[in-house]
Amino acid sequence: MRKNSTRILKREPKRVISEYLTMSDMFDEFMLIKKGEGLARRTIDEYYINYRYLKEYIGREITAEEMTTELFVGWIEHMIEELDYSPATVNIRVRTNRSFLRYAYDEKGWITEPIHRRFKPIKAPIDNVEALTTDEFRRLIGAMDDSSYVSFRAKVCAFVLLDTMMRVCELVDVKRSNVDLKAMTIRLEAADTKNRVGRYVPLSARTTKILSEYLDETTQFNSDYVFLTYEGEKMSEATVRDNLRVAAQVAKIKDKRVSPHVLRHTGALFYILNGGDPFSLQKILGHTHMNMVRRYVQMTNMDVQNQHSAFSPLNYVFKK
The missing domain is CATH 1.10.150 (DNA polymerase; domain 1)
Known part of the structure; x- marks a missing residue:
């Protein structure tokens, strides 16, 4: 090594290979x-x-x-x-x-x-993520009978999952104190999110209404959690998945998997199709990077010419 060099060489770790170390x-x-x-x-x-x-x-x-x-x-x-x-x-x-x-x-x-x-992730093509159509989602919630507590709860879960695009692990951890019906938001606590960062997710008027009805119905359980079993215990992720699977069978959705994660993808896709911008979607989803959001944008196959005609920078400069 040269005398005047300031480069610090990284020392190789000492090898302690042992026949007893598995x-x-x-x-x-x-x-x-x-x-x-x-x-x-x-x-x-x-x-x-x-x-x-x-x-x-x-x-x-x-x-x-x-x-x-x-x-x-x-x-x-x-x-x-x-x-x-x-x-x-x-x-x-x-x-x-x-x-x-x-x-x-x-x-x-x-x-x-x-x-x-050499043991690296492989390059994955930018494929379309699995999502339901609007007709399939209507059929899904139509297969949930409001007269049954379990089925009504499944419908509320489906509305919340699609509308807020939260993960199923976040859904089952939502507490009643996290729900603000007046502000139409749900607060996801940092300890309950995948990336350990808390966030607020907005609710539509339709979801707020059905969620309010469900909260009134489950007040008698005196539980801190929102989504509960028939006995008033905290609902599990497996139960949410199973409820959606059964509803999909009743709705005769055979060619697609219906799961909480598919509803998250579906909600994100519908958000973009309905005119939502990618940056607010990223915030709602709780993504640190835009990579996944770009997939939703690519899936929409939006007419770029029509979009440009409506939102051209020159239209902004010369607007009346």
Whole structure:
């Protein structure tokens, strides 16, 4: 190294490969670090779930010496070619495990190969996200009978999910104190959101009305939470999904999956189609970046010429 150089060279981590150190041993220590970072419960669960998928592929416990680049790249190929998973699904499973591998190599020096440098998310094409049509959504809510508490609750959930575009994990955590019917908003607490940032989501007059009716009906339960089981307990995400699935069967929506996430996509698409701007949509969705919002804009296939005729910069300059 040159005497006058001010460059600081990064020291390679000390390799402590041990025949007694298994991949699960490494992962357990890695997760202690992640939990110490204060990540949301859902994020921690995602690390464990994706690691379980990796372990199922490998089929047995392996040592540090058996952790090779070929093994992990082979898992990606297996998911794409044999399981026919979408790029989005593959990337979700790769992301958290890649973080683990980076820690094992860079921070601890447990493994000899920088596996994370080749074990990367694959490039996903900008495909259309799955969404319902207006007719399909009408049929969905039409299949929900107001005379039944469970069915009426499912309808309220469908309205709120589509209108606010919140995630199902955010929906089940909404408390009565978070709902402001006069302001027509719901406050999502930071602890209950995916990115740990609180936000307000607006409600339409139609959703406010049906939600108000539901709140009146469930006052007797004396629960802090809005969406409750028939016994007055906090509703689970699985129950929301199951209610939508059953309603979709009744509505004879066979060619599409009907889920809370599909309603989130559908709401975002309808918002753009109805003239909403991408920046306010980004704020409502709680997205840090515009990448996903761009997909909704691309899906609308809007007539660019007509849009330009209406909103040309020169029209603004020379407006009467």
